[in-house]
Structures are given as structure tokens and as C-alpha cells.
Amino acid sequence: MDLYEAIKRRRDVRSFYKGGEISDDVLAKILMAGHLAPSVGFSQPWNFIIVRDMEKRRKIKELAMKEREKFREELSEDRKKIFDNVKIEAVLDTPVNIAVTCDPTRFGPHVLGRRTIPETCQYSSVLAVENMWLAATSEGIGMGWLSFFMEEDVKKILEIPNHVKLVAYLTLGPAEIPERPELEIFGWGKRMKLSEVVNEESWGKPARRELVEKLEKVRI
Structure with a gap:
């Protein structure tokens, strides 16, 4: 799969996982793709926390379900009907979850290029996420980005230090990657x-x- 094909096929996958595991070889390639991302001032602020423990994952899923209900209550009745068909997470449906963080103190305090726009620290970790997504797509691995939680709640579960930001919580597994985005399929947008x-x-x-x-x- 060439670069443009991977970009075109990349999806936020929540509903099309087909079971099975991710080999350590493939997982290592996906993580290396993330680690090769560009970062402001060559700061490499990311850590990748692989989460397989089911107790931790169940706690994170519970957080997501609570936030889903809060979000649902804010919707109009028409939007609720659409949203009820939308799957927001695959925390327990996938063999691997990965949390991607950003440590603003790494190689600090004077990180080249970050004085005027400190947010570039987090942007760098987001670039790592996109690299991982493209690599996963090329390997036939679906990836989903879960955001239905309060950051501090998940940081406690994963024992992430206070000064470190949780940038992304990802779910990965072998998948039939759909031709169109799931939210387009379900009529959300x-x-x-x-x-x-x-x-x-x-x-x-x-x-x-x-x-x-x-x-x-x-x-x-």
C-alpha cells in the first residue's frame, strides 16, 4: 500500500473489528512509525503505554459510557436517533489499547521552537498518532481514537504523572476497514x-x- 492509498483508507474504526491478535512484530512496526514522527525541537515528547489489562480497560469503558450518556442528553431528538446507532469505542473489542502521552518537561525547559507556541508539544504527539494510524492501516489493523472521558480519570487508572498530558487513547485490532468513515455511514455527518x-x-x-x-x- 503506498502513502496516498494509506491516507485514503485510514479510518477511525470502532465497529469493524474481526477478532484475532496483533503480532509483536506488527505492533513494533506501528510503534516505530509513531516514534519516527517529527517533533518540535526534536523533543520527542511521547510515551506509548500498551494496555492489555482487562480490569483497567473495563474501568475506561465505564468512563466512556457515562460520558456518552451525558453527551446524548445534550442532543436534539433527531440527533439522538442517529447517535444511538453510533459506536463510540472498542476498548474491550480489540486486543491492544495504546495511550499516547506528551511530557512537556522532556529536554526542557528550553525546547527549540516551543517558547511562543507551547502547544506544539502536544501537536508533536498527535503527529506520532497519525504516523501510527497510517502504519496500522497499511498492516490491515484498524485503529480508533477514544475521547469520551475526562483526561484526569484515565491518567489515574494508568498512573500517568500529573505533569504529563494524555493526548490519545487508541484501540487497535485486525479489521475490515470500511470504505467510508463510520460517522458518514451512520448519517452523523x-x-x-x-x-x-x-x-x-x-x-x-x-x-x-x-x-x-x-x-x-x-x-x-
């Missing part, structure tokens, strides 16, 4: 046109007509 999100020179200024034509036609 649809992908915007590329030409709708490209500006030139300043916010809100449309791209040149010649470029818009290319944006409308481009396929990868």
Missing part, C-alpha cells in the same frame, strides 16, 4: 468539499478559479 476549506492569502478569501478547478477534480 459528511465530508466537506476540499474547495470549501481552501483559502488563499487570508481567511475567507476563496482560492483562485484555476486552483478551485484542480481541487474539485483531484483524486488520490
